[in-house]
Structure formats: C-alpha cells, structure tokens
Amino acid sequence: MVPLHYYLILAAILFIIGMIGVLVRRNFLTVLMSIELMLNAVNINFVAFAHYMDSINGRIYVFFIMTVAAAEAAIGLAILISTYRNTGTTFVDEISSLKG
Amino acid sequence: MLNLLFFYFAAVIVISALFVIIKRNAFHSAVALLVTLIHIAGIFVLLNAEFLAAVQILVYAGAILVMIIFVLMFLNVTQRYRMFNRQKFIAFLMGIILIGEVLYVITRSAIKGPKGDFTIAKILSEGNTQAIGRILYTDYLFPFEVASLILLVAMIGAIVLAKKEI
Incomplete structure (x- = not known):
C-alpha cells in the first residue's frame, strides 16, 4: 500500500506545474489547460484523503469540483472567442486595454 | 504491484503535465493534457474511486478536452511566437521555492484525524456508485441543486459571450 504522503507529493508537484504554466505562458488556451491541471491536483488530494480517512465526503466534493471545472472551461473558452473577435489576439499580455 | 502501478501513473502524470506547459504548439499541449487526465483516472482507480474515474474520463477527457480542441480549431494561432511572458524567470524561481516548501511540510508532517465510517469493505459491499x-441525494441535496444552477448559468453565459450580436 502506497503511503498517503506519496499522493500528496504527486498532487503538490502537479499543482505547482499548473501554477508555473499559468504564470509563464502567453497563449490563453494553454493558460486554461494549466488551470485544469491545478484543479486535477486538488481532486487527487481529495480522493486520497477520502480513501485514507475512510470517508466519502471527499469523493462527493470531487464530483462538485468537476461540475465547476466544466462550467469554468465553458465560460473561459467563450471569453477567449469573444476577445479574439474583438482584439484579434489570443495572447494574454496583448489584451491590456484596461491598463490605459 | 500496486506500488509499481502508482509509480507508473505518477511518472506519466508529471512528465505529460510538463509537456503541457513547455510545448509550443497548443494542439500538442492538448494531447499531453489528455494523457495526464487519463492517468489521473488511473490514480482514482487505485484509490477505490471507480465511479470518479469513469466521470473523470467522461467529463474531462471527453467534454472539456473536446471543447478545448474545438476552440483551438476555430482560432488561427500562429506557430511562430514568443512562448513565455517577461516574468518567466521569477515565476520559475517562485515555483521551485514553493515546491521546496510544500515538499518539506508534507514529508515532515504526520497526518492524523478521526476516521470516518465508510471503510473500503463497506463501500465495496454497497457498491461504489x-x-x-445515496449520500449525494440525501446529505448533499442542496449543494447538488446549486451545482445544477451553476451549470445553467455557465450554459447561458457561454451562449451570451460567444454570440456575435444578441
């Protein structure tokens, strides 16, 4: 049986990879994919704790997180299409009209 | 055997997640993301959450990834561009510092807590799904309704945002 710490370390590494992806990439689509990576790291943590603590609440919360992730992906991609139509770019550092 | 499977899944997850953030072509990133999500479903199976593994493949690898690739085909993203932001060095540095801190805390902490009453034997005797x-429709009925409302809001919002003129 693998100890709980191994799952936590895996989730932490996955979360930090996603965070670096959000911070460094310029392409909006890759930023969205990195956010999905971070959400999946959280899911691994929830399921691992639910398994090792003999609880079922963690599994239910993963279900809700998947719902919110689906909604977030739909809204994010709609915003991406809308900004691409208005500005003609998909790079996050070129969408800076609010900066003045 | 289970240890070997865990290390296989973990290695593939980390390597393909790295490919997601270092590939220049966004389509390659999407395929690497698909590999990551399917192996996370394998991790769920190792943790006795078979229903969540099926939902993971259906929702993430099925719906979300198809939506991302669909939008990717709409947008004409050029291949020759600067990949990273200007803050890339400080972001990598912060990431390395943060992962060091988190690994230090995780490896030095003993995780204790009161155990619940859903042991593996009980879940297996009742059936995972x-x-x-049963819990979702009794204890978590109100959050379930709120989740359905979130999906409705997301649907209306996506239509309103992506439509050319309303």
Missing part, C-alpha cells in the same frame, strides 16, 4: 449516489 450506490454509496456516492
């Missing part, structure tokens, strides 16, 4: 469904 049945156990989740």
